[in-house]
Amino acid sequence: MVDLSDQQRAIASGSDGPAAAMAMRIVAESARLMGAPRLISVASAHIDGALYHGDSGTLFAEKLVEGGAKVAIRATLNVGALTPAGCAKIRLPPHERDMAARMMRAYEAMGCEPSWTCAPYQAGHRPKAGTDVAWGESNAVVFCNSVLGARTNRYGDFLDIACAIAGVAPDYGLHRPENRRATLVIDASGLSRELRASDVFYPVLGAYLGRSAGTSVAVIDGLQGCTTEDRLKALGASAASAGGVGLFHVAGVTPEAPDLDTALGHRPPAERIAFTQAALGDTLARLSTSGGADRVDAVAIGSPHLSLAEIEEVEQRLAGRKLAVPLYANTGRHVVGPLAANGRRAALEAQGVVFVVDTCVVATPILPDIDGAVLMTNSGKFAHYAPGNTGYAVSYGSLAECIESAVAGRLVREPRAWA
Numbered sequence: 001m002v003d004l005s006d007q008q009r010a011i012a013s014g015s016d017g018p019a020a021a022m023a024m025r026i027v028a029e030s031a032r033l034m035g036a037p038r039l040i041s042v043a044s045a046h047i048d049g050a051l052y053h054g055d056s057g058t059l060f061a062e063k064l065v066e067g068g069a070k071v072a073i074r075a076t077l078n079v080g081a082l083t084p085a086g087c088a089k090i091r092l093p094p095h096e097r098d099m100a101a102r103m104m105r106a107y108e109a110m111g112c113e114p115s116w117t118c119a120p121y122q123a124g125h126r127p128k129a130g131t132d133v134a135w136g137e138s139n140a141v142v143f144c145n146s147v148l149g150a151r152t153n154r155y156g157d158f159l160d161i162a163c164a165i166a167g168v169a170p171d172y173g174l175h176r177p178e179n180r181r182a183t184l185v186i187d188a189s190g191l192s193r194e195l196r197a198s199d200v201f202y203p204v205l206g207a208y209l210g211r212s213a214g215t216s217v218a219v220i221d222g223l224q225g226c227t228t229e230d231r232l233k234a235l236g237a238s239a240a241s242a243g244g245v246g247l248f249h250v251a252g253v254t255p256e257a258p259d260l261d262t263a264l265g266h267r268p269p270a271e272r273i274a275f276t277q278a279a280l281g282d283t284l285a286r287l288s289t290s291g292g293a294d295r296v297d298a299v300a301i302g303s304p305h306l307s308l309a310e311i312e313e314v315e316q317r318l319a320g321r322k323l324a325v326p327l328y329a330n331t332g333r334h335v336v337g338p339l340a341a342n343g344r345r346a347a348l349e350a351q352g353v354v355f356v357v358d359t360c361v362v363a364t365p366i367l368p369d370i371d372g373a374v375l376m377t378n379s380g381k382f383a384h385y386a387p388g389n390t391g392y393a394v395s396y397g398s399l400a401e402c403i404e405s406a407v408a409g410r411l412v413r414e415p416r417a418w419a
Contacts, residue, residue, distance in 0.1 A: 002031045003038045008168070019067025023165035030159055031170035040132055040171045042152075044074040045164035046120050046144075048136030049157035050107040051363060052081040052100035060158060061106035064165070069110050072167035076115040076125045078137045079305075080104045081364040085116070085333040085357040091365040100364075110161070116358035117332030119233065119305040121148065124334075129255045132175055134163035138240035139233070139304045139381065145247040147232050149255030151175045154246050174247055180256060181265035182219035182249050185272040186212065189222030191280065197226040199234070200398035200416065203380025205275065206238025208283045210245050212273060219249040219263035222275075227253050230307055237304050238380025287383040287396035290374045294411040296395065297373040299402045300361050302330030303381040310399075311335065315348065317403040323352030324409030327402070328367075330360040352406070362389040376405045 004012070012024040031039055049057065081100035082090055092100060108114050115123050118137050121144065127133050129149030135141050136155045144150045153173040155163060163169045173179055186209060188196060195201050209218060227250060239245040249257035257263035301314070306329060314329065329348070336357050339345040345355065361367050362385045367375070375392035377383055383396045395411055404412040 002028055002036060004028060008039060011166070017068040019064045019069035020165060022064070022067065023069065023162040024168075026159060026162040027166050027168055027170065031172070034170050034172045036170035036172035038171045039168040040175060041167060042073060042134045042163060042169045043131050044076075044125065044127055044133045045071070045155075045160055046076050046078060046125065046133075046135040046137060046140050047107060047112055047160045047164060048078040048155075049160050050077050050080055050103060050112070052096065052103050053157075055099050057157065058099045058103040058106065061103055061110075061161070064161065065106050065109045069165050071111045071161075071164040073164055074125070075112040075161075075164040076117075076120040076123070077107055077112050078116070078140070079118050079359045079363050080116050081359060083356060083358050085336065089366065090359075091369075107161070110165070112164070115332065115334070117305050117334065118303070118360070119143075119307070119332065122305065122307050122334065123332055132169065134160060134169040136160035139237035141246055142236035142240045142248065143233055145174055145180075146236055146249065146254055147229065151180070154244075180217060180247060181267070182217045182257070182263045183270040184213060184216040184218040185260070185264070185269045186218050186220045186275055187222055187272065188220060188275045190274055190276060191222070193226070196223060198398075198416075199231060200378065202231040202235040203238040203378070203383070203396070204280060204284050204287065206235040206380050207242040207287060207384075208275060208279060209235070209248060210239040210242025211283075213239070213243055213245055213248070215244065216270070217247050217249070218245075219251055219257055219260060221251045221260055223250050224252040230310060233304055234380065238384070241381045241384040284396070287380060288394055289387050290393040290395045293374060293395075295372075295374045296325055296376045296405045296409065296411050297370055297392070298326050298328060298367055299376040299406040300328040300330065300367075300382055300386070301378055301399065301402055302328075302356070303360055303362065303377075303379040305360070306331040306335060308335050308338065311339065313399060314353070314403065315344065317400060318348070318351060318353075318407075321351065321407050323406045325406050326352060326354050327406040328354050328356050328361050330356040333357055362386055367392060376402050376411065378402050
């Protein structure tokens, strides 16, 4: 039985209109199913449910609008199925395109911010440590919990908007401090520091974390002095794609892990795993599905969405050269706005970069339909989802390898510090 306040009961009974009543009932029933004793106030939401997957989602959103729904808290929007701020061509049939557009308009009508990014934390949505929020989208959730130290569960489609309208969420899971303590230690200190301080390492570590952690909260040791925010972003996204990770700690780096002992709650771990060279090699091999072919039909980067710093690295590595195959740069409007203002976007597009804004190539059909096609990427999340979502096999590599492969029109491998 969920203990609702008198005000929450009144809202569920219709005091604030039909849409608010439906939202409160959805949250309360979800709390009952999850075994939560009560509802707690949340400061913000990130909405994943605005991505078109079928007409029912559009009709649900429009029903909320019809009932007068307005979000009660700050609510940013995850990627949509269209690119109103981008130039990539979407291959949706007319009916699906129309329903996707209606869905996006409905969420904006409820007062959600038209951020349209899977990385709202790069667009200024950064709740303070210890703050309860209701976020959807797996990479955003794990970043929010792990890197920002705010508290959220992985809120699925339609429960996310219900929480945003009601301003409350079920009190369970990662909202509770006792469930945020690490019980698993993953020790990466045995690998070379050069590798641990390289961007290409973090999606691989994330994939290993996702398969190793299961339902446990892990703390990673051995990354002190090696991380950046973009590396932690890549780590979390890969872990959340390969497994059900909603929270990880990095000893000496993330807010709830000033040291290993604190992350463990001053208790011995249930398990300690060394991330060895053999485990690294096995995990790396799993990220590529192209069978070692040197074919590359497209390159895609930016899952999660590229930061401005990552685009600056693309510019430096590309160094004015033309691309032989398209490089799809997935990012948010908060990044391409400044790029367009000073001509940098146009310069990159002239070299063959295709900006995918407000969505990404695995969320909606953008990549050309090519038999036996291979996608090159530096994203662990793309490596996980691209074969099923796009039909492309994947070659995983560093950003440098992605750029050189796009310039050459075939797979290019560079010497690297895997050993």
